[in-house]
Amino acid sequence: MNGGMSIIVKTVTRFVYALIIMFGFYVIMHGHLTPGGGFQGGAVVASAFALVLVAFGTAGLKGVLNRHLLQSLEEVGALAFLGLAFAGIGTAFFYNILANSGAVFGKTDPAVLASGGLLPLMNWAVGLKVMTGIVSILIIMIIGSREEAVE
Amino acid sequence: MKRALTVAAFLLVAAFLVVAATTMRPFGEPSHTEMDDYFLANCQTEVVANNVVTAVVFDYRGFDTLGEATVLFAAVVGVLALFRTVREDER
Amino acid sequence: MILGQMPFVVSALLVIVGLYALLFKRNLIKMVIGVSIIETGVNLFLVTVGYRTGGQAPIYTYSDPVAFRVLPTPQALTLTSIVIGLATTALLLSFVVFIHRHYQTLDAQKIKELKG
């Protein structure tokens, strides 16, 4: 697992992984307009990192992604989502205060990017949470099972 | 004995599921759609989102999504806890 | 009658296949796969429940604003249950890794230490 796969896989991975990440971010960003959303986009981004892990082995992510940083980011994403849910507590938990407000995400035309109120923000929070969560599960499990081989 | 019971339970559940699938309301013709029609009709004005599914996921049923994020968080914490480094003296 | 209800029946069959794998297979990985298949069956069932004959996807971007659409709620529920399934599978597989580490086998019959 450490050495990774053949040169073909490595080269193709170098070409596509940035594209996959970009597509994932696109899916998260347009979650309230087109099919997709935080979960789907987050999973797409995580799949890019999974590809890198498979192609290059765990060495491929060394220095790029720190496990502790990932976990902190995941907690930040979760807290941000909870915070956004708390934002509407003046009326009710999860009340969408930004929708139709005319402010940042409060445009009243549903077809533009800056609409949907809290929806785009929640999409980003959940997207961050899902991608870091899945990548950390992957990394932990790969490192864990490698230790097993050593034992 | 135990195996016979397992087989019986399996056959019972299987029969239940097939009966439920065949006696359900006809496929493609839901009879009570008030809730979903409300989402389809009002999501563009209330939530101002074109994607009704996202509006349901994050607004009308946002609390489920928080629970779902919590489930994922719990799984990550659980996997972390399993693969943590355990000190020798606590075994 | 059966033919018209085919999508429901297929998802029920998927659940039954998964249940079979869970109950009658001895390999732990196969049991996890069984759980996964049941999850798939249930998710498929949820999606089929939300279908309306001739309906379009419930998304207004670039589509006819007055079109007839399928129900959005089951799709949201499915999304939730897919993520829950992912979390469950990850945890189950971690347990399998550790069971293998302790007992050097994946055969459920050989690892019955907890009795009664």
Place this chain on the structure above:
Amino acid sequence: MNALLHHAPVLLVAVPLLGAFAVPLLGKLGANVRRGFVGLIVLLTTAIAGYLAASFYAADASPIVYVLGGRLPLPSGMVAPIRIMFEVDGLSVFMILITALAALAAVLYTSSYWKQRSGGTLKDSLMLLLIVGIFGMEMTGDLFNFFVFLEITSIAACSLVGFRVWRGQSQEAAFKVMTLYTLSGLFVLLAVGLLYGQYGGLNIAYLATMVGSGAAVVDKIALALLLTGLAMKAGAVPMHMWAPDAYGEAPGAASIVLVANSQASLYGLFRVLFTLYGNAYSPQTIAWILIALAVVTIIVGVTMALVQRDIKRLIAFGAVSQIGYMMLAVGVGFAAMTALEPSSFGFVALQGGLFHMINDAACIGLLFLAAGIIIRRAGTRDLQGMGGLAHEMRWTTAFFMIGAFALAGMPPLNGFASKLMIYESTFKFSPVLAIIAILASILLLAVFLRAFQAAFLGPQPEGANASQSVPASMLVSMGLLALVVIAFGLFPGFFVDKIVTPAANALWNGRDAYIQAVMLGMGG
């Protein structure tokens, strides 16, 4: 209505959730900061629960509806609820009190338990998540939301069961429990899908008005799936096999929260039977199925406890048998309620069953906490390798004795108070059932006397590590539970009047109020 009371139901979930998310971040600041934070969060949660309960009982005990993300349960002109709701009635408040008690005891106990151990941060986070899930299950008024919280408890509980990774048995138990929990969750989800497909709604109150108006077969299959799934998770025979493994392998303080988790599943079972399917059929059959399962559960639990040598598994089988008592009482109550002429002893049975839930949480919890200390001191779980602990652990000995006597139904402790109500009402319903229940209790007493004698009396075996003293926080935690056991035993009438009767009322004739609180659109 003031703002805090208005938001209390959701804060009860949101506060521990915030704690669970923030604990791993705060854990980086050091163990003392983290422990203080967790303690603060749990105290806050308990305070909210207590406040909610106090104001609920002070008011007219009508259901509280909290709409998430909106103002009113029903938008104008709608016949079906749109948003997720919390609906808190007498039964929910009662369950909240049980969970808060268990959570407080567990966190107090754990605050010193894990000092020299790894993964304390993760364990605290998982405990808080488990508490979140249990509170959510007990308050939600939405069937799919119930499933989501069910899964939160499943995953957090199984991670805790597998927490002692160096024990092979704990991994095996965790795998077994996780498979069963997942299966039970999927059964519930399948039933939710069936009901949604038939009636196009997910709100329990809405579905309760609709059940029976569609295909009767599908309703019955959904009911069967719900009952199977929830009974599986509550640990009733024949799906009880996971319970001793889970209780036995989980860290000491987690066991008590797991008991609360099983009771939350039992709550779901009652909610489905009495509210969702309250008057759909003539459910004598269901009542008898429940009673039959209960009797088998009692017998199997007690007989299996007889042959155990592992102290935690012994207590765990005791816990399984107690689930049987609750189901027996509620089954009798349900049978009496749905009989042609409802008789008043059914209400007493319900009261007894519900009262037994809080008593069981207190005394089983006390036993598990005491067992944790015993195992740590004796260095083994095997009863035959223990002995003579009474000489140096007077408090633990006393607490274990209180818990064991209460569980076996000795007066004047709380187990006697609730079991007496169950015996009385069951005897009027069917004397045979009552005799079985009484005999099982006597056997249970024998089991615990044997365990007590083995662990505390006699000579101390060689090689026991006698130097460790029991930390004060553990004694405080056990003292809290012992106080509950004794107080409920001495003044049962007061507590039955104050907290049990509203809960029993909610089951017995609170169905219409539960439905109307949502369907008439008067939330707030």
